[in-house]
Amino acid sequence: xxxxxxxxGAGDIDRRLLMDRSVPGRVAFTVSDSDVPFQKxxxxxxxxxxxxxxxxSQLEVIRYFSVLSQLxxxxxxxxxxxxxxxxxxxxxxxxxxxxxxxxxxxxPLQPDETVQGAIRLLKNLQDDLGDITGLxxxxxxxxxxxxxxxxxLLIARAYHDAxxxxxxxxxxxxxxxxxxxxxxxxxxGLEVATVRSxxxxxxxxxxxxxLADGRTAVFMLTIPSTLGLFEPNILExxxxxHDAGGLVYADGANLNALLGxxxxxxxxxxxxxxxxxxxxxxxxxxxxxxxxxxxVTDELAKYLPxxxxxxxxxxxxxxxxxxxxxxxxxxxxxFSIAARAYAYIKALGLEGLQSVSENAIIGANYIQAxxxxxxxxxxxxxxxxxxxxxxxxxxxxxxAGLDIAKRLLDFGIHAPTMYFPMIVEEALMVEPTESESxxxxxxxxxxxxxxxxxxxxxxELVHDAPHDLPVxxxxxAKAARKPILRWSADE
Amino acid sequence: xxxxxxVDTLDDLIGDIPAEHRHPSLNLASGLSEQELSGVFxxxxxxxASSSNGYISFLGAGAYSHYIPSTVKSILQxxxxxxxxxxxxxxAAQGTLQVGFExxxxxxxxxxxxxxxxxxxxxxxxxxxxxLMAARVTKRTKIGVLSxxxxxxxxxxxxxxxxxxxxxxxxxxxxxxxxxxxxxIGIQSPNxxxxxxxxxxxxxxxxxNGALSVVHVNPTALGLFRPPGDFxxxxxxxxxxxxxxxxxxxxxxxxxxxxxxAHIRQMPGRIIGQTTDTKGRIGYALTLQTREQHIRRxxxxxNICTSTQLIGLMVTVYAATLGKRGxxxxxxxxxxxxxxxxxxxxxxxxxxxxxxxxxxxEFVVTCPDSPAKINAALLEQKxxxxxxxxxxxxxxxxxxxxxxxxxxxxxxxxxALSEIGAVS
Numbered sequence: 078x079x080x081x082x083x084x085x086g087a088g089d090i091d092r093r094l095l096m097d098r099s100v101p102g103r104v105a106f107t108v109s110d111s112d113v114p115f116q117k118x119x120x121x122x123x124x125x126x127x128x129x130x131x132x133x134s135q136l137e138v139i140r141y142f143s144v145l146s147q148l149x150x151x152x153x154x155x156x157x158x159x160x161x162x163x164x165x166x167x168x169x170x171x172x173x174x175x176x177x178x179x180x181x182x183x184x185p186l187q188p189d190e191t192v193q194g195a196i197r198l199l200k201n202l203q204d205d206l207g208d209i210t211g212l213x214x215x216x217x218x219x220x221x222x223x224x225x226x227x228x229x230l231l232i233a234r235a236y237h238d239a240x241x242x243x244x245x246x247x248x249x250x251x252x253x254x255x256x257x258x259x260x261x262x263x264x265x266g267l268e269v270a271t272v273r274s275x276x277x278x279x280x281x282x283x284x285x286x287x288l289a290d291g292r293t294a295v296f297m298l299t300i301p302s303t304l305g306l307f308e309p310n311i312l313e314x315x316x317x318x319h320d321a322g323g324l325v326y327a328d329g330a331n332l333n334a335l336l337g338x339x340x341x342x343x344x345x346x347x348x349x350x351x352x353x354x355x356x357x358x359x360x361x362x363x364x365x366x367x368x369x370x371x372x373v374t375d376e377l378a379k380y381l382p383x384x385x386x387x388x389x390x391x392x393x394x395x396x397x398x399x400x401x402x403x404x405x406x407x408x409x410x411x412f413s414i415a416a417r418a419y420a421y422i423k424a425l426g427l428e429g430l431q432s433v434s435e436n437a438i439i440g441a442n443y444i445q446a447x448x449x450x451x452x453x454x455x456x457x458x459x460x461x462x463x464x465x466x467x468x469x470x471x472x473x474x475x476x477a478g479l480d481i482a483k484r485l486l487d488f489g490i491h492a493p494t495m496y497f498p499m500i501v502e503e504a505l506m507v508e509p510t511e512s513e514s515x516x517x518x519x520x521x522x523x524x525x526x527x528x529x530x531x532x533x534x535x536x537e538l539v540h541d542a543p544h545d546l547p548v549x550x551x552x553x554a555k556a557a558r559k560p561i562l563r564w565s566a567d568e
Numbered sequence: 569x570x571x572x573x574x575v576d577t578l579d580d581l582i583g584d585i586p587a588e589h590r591h592p593s594l595n596l597a598s599g600l601s602e603q604e605l606s607g608v609f610x611x612x613x614x615x616x617a618s619s620s621n622g623y624i625s626f627l628g629a630g631a632y633s634h635y636i637p638s639t640v641k642s643i644l645q646x647x648x649x650x651x652x653x654x655x656x657x658x659x660a661a662q663g664t665l666q667v668g669f670e671x672x673x674x675x676x677x678x679x680x681x682x683x684x685x686x687x688x689x690x691x692x693x694x695x696x697x698x699x700l701m702a703a704r705v706t707k708r709t710k711i712g713v714l715s716x717x718x719x720x721x722x723x724x725x726x727x728x729x730x731x732x733x734x735x736x737x738x739x740x741x742x743x744x745x746x747x748x749x750x751x752x753i754g755i756q757s758p759n760x761x762x763x764x765x766x767x768x769x770x771x772x773x774x775x776x777n778g779a780l781s782v783v784h785v786n787p788t789a790l791g792l793f794r795p796p797g798d799f800x801x802x803x804x805x806x807x808x809x810x811x812x813x814x815x816x817x818x819x820x821x822x823x824x825x826x827x828x829x830a831h832i833r834q835m836p837g838r839i840i841g842q843t844t845d846t847k848g849r850i851g852y853a854l855t856l857q858t859r860e861q862h863i864r865r866x867x868x869x870x871n872i873c874t875s876t877q878l879i880g881l882m883v884t885v886y887a888a889t890l891g892k893r894g895x896x897x898x899x900x901x902x903x904x905x906x907x908x909x910x911x912x913x914x915x916x917x918x919x920x921x922x923x924x925x926x927x928x929x930e931f932v933v934t935c936p937d938s939p940a941k942i943n944a945a946l947l948e949q950k951x952x953x954x955x956x957x958x959x960x961x962x963x964x965x966x967x968x969x970x971x972x973x974x975x976x977x978x979x980x981x982x983x984a985l986s987e988i989g990a991v992s
Contacts, residue, residue, distance in 0.1 A: 092666065092849075092850055094666075094669070094670065094673070095670055095673075095888055096673065099892075103891075104891055104893050104894065105637075105639065105888070105889045105890075105891060105894075106637050106639070106889045106890055106891070106894050107894075108890070108894050108897035108898045108901055108971070109901065109971065111900075111901055111904045111905070112974060112975040113904055113905055113908035113975050113978070114908060115904070116903065116904045116907035116908055116911070118792075118900075118903065119764075119926040120926075123764065123793055123794060123926055124792060124793065124794065125790070125792070125793060125794045125795055125798070127892050127893075127896055128677055128678055128790065128791060128892060128895050128896065129677050129892065130674065130677055130678075130887055130888070130890070130891050130892045130895055131887075131888050131891050131892070132891050132892050132893070133888065133891065135639060135889070138639050138885065138888050138889050139639060139642060139643070141888075142643045142646070142649075142667070142881075142885055142888075143643070143646065145662075145663040145666050145667060146643075146646040146648035146649050146663045147648060147663065148661075148662035148663040148666070149648040149649065149652045149660070149661055149662070149663035149664055150652060150653075150657075150660040150661065151647055151648045151649070151650070151651040151652040152647070152651035152652075153647030153648065153650075153651045154647070154648060155660075157653060159653055162653060162654075164653055167651070168602075170602050170605060170606070172650070174605070174606065174609040175816075176814070177609060177610070177613045178613065178618060178619075178620030179612075179613030179614060179615075179616045179618050179620055179621065180609075180612070180613050180616065180816065180817070181814040181815075181816050182618045182619055182620060182633075182814060182815060182816075183616050183617075183618050183815060183816070183817045184625055184627040184631055184633070184815050184817075184952070185630075185631050185815065185817050185818030185819075186627050186629055186630075186631070186955055187616075187617065187625070187627065187817075187952060188943070188947070188952070190947075191616065191617035191623070191947070191952060192615075192616050192617070192817065193615045193616070194611070194612040194613060194614065194615030194616045195612070195615075195616050195817050197612065197615070198612050204595075205596060208594050208595050208596060209594065209596075211592070220689040220690065220693070220819065220820065221689065221872070221873065221874040221875065222873065222874060223861070223871040223872055223873045223874070224689065224693075226871070227871060231727070231730070231731075234731060255862075255873075256860075256861040256862040256863070256864075256865045256868070256873075257861050257862075257871050257873050259861075259865040259866035260861035260864075260865060260866055260868040260870070260871035261871040262866060263866040263867070263868075263871075264728070264731075264732065264870075264871050265731050266730075266731025266732055266733070267731075269865075269866045306584070307582065307584040307585050308584070309584040311586070312586055337591070337592075337594060338582060338585065338590060338591065339585045339586075339589050339590055339591075339592065340589070340592045343589045343592060344586070344589060352874070354874065360647075360650045360651040360878075361651065361652065361653050361654065361874075362649070362650060362651075362652070362876075362877050362878030362879075362881075363649055363652040363653070363654065363655065363661070363664035363667075363668075363877040363878060363881070364653070364654035364655065364664070364686075364838065364874060364875060364876075364877035364878075365654075365687075365820075365874045365875040365876045365877050365878065365879070366689075366819070366820030366821075366822075366874075366875070366876045366878060366879055367820075367874040367875075368820070382727070402727060403723060403726060403727045404692075404720060404723040404724050404727055405693075405724065405727045405728070406689055406690050406692055406693050406724060406819075407630055407631075407690045407691055407692040407693070407720050407724065407807065407818065407819075407821070408630070408631065408690075408817075408818025408819060409817060409818040409819070410818070410819060411819040411820040412816050412817035412818055412819055412820075413814070413816045413817075413819070413820065414819075414820060416609075420605055420609065422596065423597075423599070423600050423605055423608060424599055424600055424601075424602070424605050425599050426596055426597055426598040426599030426600070427594050427596040427597070427598065427599075428598070428599065429599045430596065435578050438578065438581055438582065439569050439570065439573070439578065439581070440569075442573045442575075442581055443569045443572055443573055445573075446572050446573045446574065447572065459573075459575075459580075459581045459582075459583070461581075461582070482657070483657075483659070486657065486659055486660050491653065491657065491660060492657050492660070497862075515569060541846075543659050543660075546659045546660060546662075547659070547662045547851075548658070548659055548662060548845040548849055548851035549659070549845040549846045549847055549849075550659065550845060550846055551658050551659070551843050551844070551845050551851045551852075551853045552843045552844055552845070552846075553658075553843065553853050553855065555843050555844065556841035556842065556843035556853050556855040557841070557855050557856055557857075557858075560683075560832065560839075560841050560855060560856065561841055561842040561843075562669075562672055562683045562684070562832070562839060562840070562841055562842075562855075563669070563672045563673040563676045563683065563684065564669075564670075564673040
């Protein structure tokens with residue numbers, strides 16, 4: 078008889094999938110017995126064999142997912158200087174409030190009179206977002222930033238079509254824009270014309286002047302830009318676009334930098350969206366859910382996607398704007414994310430919101446000031462809420478931005494956004510957010526300086542990073558070449 | 569910190585904002601303490617009618633009341649899942665990625681399809697993206713949608729496709745002939761009225777004309793009914809909300825999306841794949857990213873970016889908790905209760921129930937008076953009646969019954985309808 082030896086050591090994590098843990102007959106949950114007289118099932122030709130789902134105990138379910146959770150970085154456990162993503166701390170009370178009975182368990186098609194609290198919440202949030210952005214027409218329907226963008230573009234098209242100005246089929250997009258901007262434009266049937274950035278990271282005004290013409294439907298501007306810069310020529314830019322008959326759409330992905338400091342509507346912006354899950358306190362969830370309300374001028378409000386919450390003499394109602402672009406999803410948008418955003422705004426109030434943006438801006442500039450001797454800057458000027466570093470000097474010494482990003486993981490710090498914006502060589506985009514203490518920023522700065530030293534003293538530490546995570550670098554080419562996308566009995 | 573930066577005030581940092589527009593006035597009030605905020609929200613919640621203040625409801629039509637097991641709520645408390653970012657750094661996100669791989673597995677097992685993505689925004693957007701994908705695969709621009717589908721499906725498709733040269737046409741469920749230039753037939757089964765469609769026949773009809781079949785299912789029904797994968801369906805979508813996600817006044821939910829392996833490079837959304845690390849250990853990473861907007865920009869398969877990973881986690885824990893036995897038992901229990909309710913209501917004078925085929929969860933009750941009037945009377949008894957569908961069926965009310973309605977709840981509805989019917 079042979080006895081196999083079990084190796085000791087907590088380092089070996091059991092990564093077996095649920096189906097490989099399945100034991101016939103084991104259950105985690107019991108469905109109630111029927112309390113109604115037996116009803117005959119349909120003909121067997123309609124019915125399936127059992128669904129091949131796991132057979133595991135309740136403890137196994139809890140332990141499996143709890144152990145998996147520990148393989149993650151998260152805001153609750155790690156610093157995430159992840160540019161353009163606004164990975165800030167979101168107060169836990171907001172999650173609790175969004176899940177209250179009376180909010181989490183109401184059906185989207187309940188009559189308005191039975192959901193007065195819910196519609197009042199939506200109306201108040203619409204008003205607050207309209208106030209913050211200076212664009213009073215608000216729809217909370219879009220389910221994420223990209224949907225908010227798309228809704229904004231449909232509104233621009235509806236506006237031009239209503240004026241019989243249907244030759245306007247071009248969206249002008251800066252070369253620094255997020256990929257969702259051109260992708261949304263394409264979905265809206267618009268041709269994309271790319272406007273260059275100048276050597277200061279601003280929109281090249283002369284290039285824009287050449288591009289803006291009678292075919293321009295909309296100019297899509299991210300404010301602050303993906304370089305973390307506020308566009309200094311914004312008033313002139315907006316005038317150029319308006320003079321050409323186009324509309325100005327502001328991508329509000331970076332709205333965390335502007336709360337109470339400036340209103341987009343005051344600058345001549347016609348349409349914007351905001352990612353509630355970034356600026357207004359919904360945790361990122363490992364990639365959603367999100368919410369991307371769209372805000373517009375009074376003139377454009379009649380085109381907003383439905384529904385809109387309104388206050389009437391008979392109470393609060395959900396309504397459809399007169400010339401609405403229609404339904405961009407199933408119901409009313411991400412209600413429980415709207416609830417979190419409303420809670421966040423109520424808790425902070427005006428002064429609290431202003432200090433969010435102020436502290437986000439100060440934190441990013443502090444990091445920039447403390448790292449600029451070691452790392453190049455994409456633009457040599459004060460930034461807003463994020464700073465874009467370039468690892469071009471490090472690249473010449475044999476280490477890529479990717480390696481630096483991976484090495485940060487060994488220190489328990491999430492990587493910055495890499496290789497974006499695409500116009501910056503070896504970009505490392507750093508957004509500390511207002512949540513983090515000076516001590517955390519100082520620690521990050523010290524680690525970034527140490528990694529720069531390691532490039533000369535111990536380059537393999539950087540090249541082969543990460544060393545201390547559940548996995549080392551993964552073969553992503555293999556994953557794409559021979560896709561394994563699900564458990565199967567034979568693999 | 570300002571001293572290190574080399575400035576005196578914040579305004580020195582934001583000099584690029586036009587001075588005349590800096591520091592605008594806002595109407596926002598002062599902030600509240602956490603305790604004050606809780607009070608505000610308790611008041612808001614109390615203004616809504618729900619099971620927590622004694623109401624019973626028979627609404628469905630795309631969002632369904634189901635019991636959510638404690639395991640789902642427990643795992644949802646893990647900050648390591650809730651506050652993680654999109655797993656672009658796979659070494660720091662193996663938890664999220666392995667859950668996503670399990671999610672894709674669950675969706676494939678339920679639907680009988682070969683591959684699934686990591687989730688879309690919701691059911692209707694998943695359906696719209698599936699139809700657009702069919703148009704890309706077939707290089708055709710006309711999309712057929714069955715007339716028995718929820719109008720939210722073609723409505724969302726219209727908003728998604730209106731500037732892409734796509735034409736949407738309505739197809740009757742009994743059609744034996746379809747236009748020969750259709751990209752797909754979009755089928756909802758069970759349909760808006762709760763009836764199971766003949767997916768096999770319609771799929772064969774689509775294929776005979778060079779079109780794909782896109783089927784939008786109710787995932788709970790798949791515990792009992794044959795899955796689309798049995799019928800050679802090309803793309804399957806669903807609203808994932810019934811699988812452990814609160815109704816929450818309409819969202820956030822998760823769109824389920826599965827297809828044949830041959831079409832994966834046209835699939836929208838994130839996909840998670842299994843691979844190995846430099847030491848040969850199994851790990852997971854986002855894959856086939858060249859389809860996506862952050863790489864392909866205006867030529868991407870979709871503009872979707874942030875989607876619904878956390879809701880996918882809820883679905884995955886739900887499916888793992890119910891397991892093989894539970895999914896079947898639950899579907900059967902829902903079936904028993906809905907059929908009991910339909911049988912009881914059909915006995916009432918003045919009410920009739922259309923029972924032309926096999927239905928799940930929902931059925932159409934033809935009322936003796938306008939459903940709006942009947943619902944108003946029900947509401948006085950703290951009963952939220954079925955959806956008024958008189959725009960689609962004369963005096964029609966779409967009544968939904970799931971496992972969360974007890975026999976006592978159903979009997980309360982039946983007694984109330986009997987009383988209201990007698991006076992109308």
